[in-house]
Amino acid sequence: MSRNKIPILQEEITGMHLDKLIQKAIVMGASESAIIDSQNISVEDNLANYCIEPKCVYYGLSPSCPPHVSGPTEFRTLKKTHTHAVVVRIIVPSAALFSDERRDIMRLLHEIAASVEKEAVRMGYTDSKAFAGGSCKIIFCYNHLECRRLSKNGKCRNPQNARPSMSGFGINVSNLIKKCGWPVNINGREAESDAEKMSWVAGLIMLG
Numbered sequence: 001m002s003r004n005k006i007p008i009l010q011e012e013i014t015g016m017h018l019d020k021l022i023q024k025a026i027v028m029g030a031s032e033s034a035i036i037d038s039q040n041i042s043v044e045d046n047l048a049n050y051c052i053e054p055k056c057v058y059y060g061l062s063p064s065c066p067p068h069v070s071g072p073t074e075f076r077t078l079k080k081t082h083t084h085a086v087v088v089r090i091i092v093p094s095a096a097l098f099s100d101e102r103r104d105i106m107r108l109l110h111e112i113a114a115s116v117e118k119e120a121v122r123m124g125y126t127d128s129k130a131f132a133g134g135s136c137k138i139i140f141c142y143n144h145l146e147c148r149r150l151s152k153n154g155k156c157r158n159p160q161n162a163r164p165s166m167s168g169f170g171i172n173v174s175n176l177i178k179k180c181g182w183p184v185n186i187n188g189r190e191a192e193s194d195a196e197k198m199s200w201v202a203g204l205i206m207l208g
C-alpha cells in the first residue's frame, strides 16, 4: 500500500483537503492513490473506437459504455473545467482477474471511485465525476436480463456505485498510471509463475 502525490500541482491544490481523498481511497481498499493535473490525462479517439471494433461483448448493454456515453470529445471538454483528478489503483493477482473473483474486484473498484467522488462532493467539489472500468451490466446486474435504465427507461439499480468505464472515453489508462509515477508492469524481470504474477485495475475521479 502506498500513497503518492505528484509534485505538479500548485500548493493550494495539493493541500491537506485533497489528501483526504487519497486517504479515502486507501481506506476503501485501493492499493495506491494520487492527485494529478487533468492535463496529464491522455484522451485518444482510437482507444474509444476499440469498444466498437473489435466490438466489445458488453457494447451497448448499459449507459456506462458506448454508444451511450459522450466519449472522447466530451471528456476533453471535461478536462477544461475539472483541472485536477484523483487516480486509484487496485493491485491484484493476475489469476484473480480471470476467475470468479473478477466481479468482486471490479465491484470494489466502482465502490472506491464512487466513494471518493461522494467525498469530493462533500468537500465542495460538487461537480466531481468518477470513472471506473468494465461494464456495470456485468458487474452489478449480471443476474438481470437487461439494464433497467436502458430497457424500461427506469432508475439504475445501483446508482450509489455504478460508474462509467474509462474505455468509452478513450482514456489512456497505462499513460495515466505512468503519470502517477507508478509502474505499468508490476512484475519483476525474472520470469514468474502464473500464480505469482500481479496485475491491476484503475479508476479516475475528476474533481470539479
Ligand code: SF4
Residues within 6 Å of the ligand: 061, 062, 063, 064, 136, 137, 138, 140, 141, 146, 147, 148, 149, 150, 155, 156, 157, 158, 159, 162
Ligand atoms: S441498472 Fe445495472 S446495468 Fe443499468 S446502469 Fe444501473 S448498474 Fe448499470
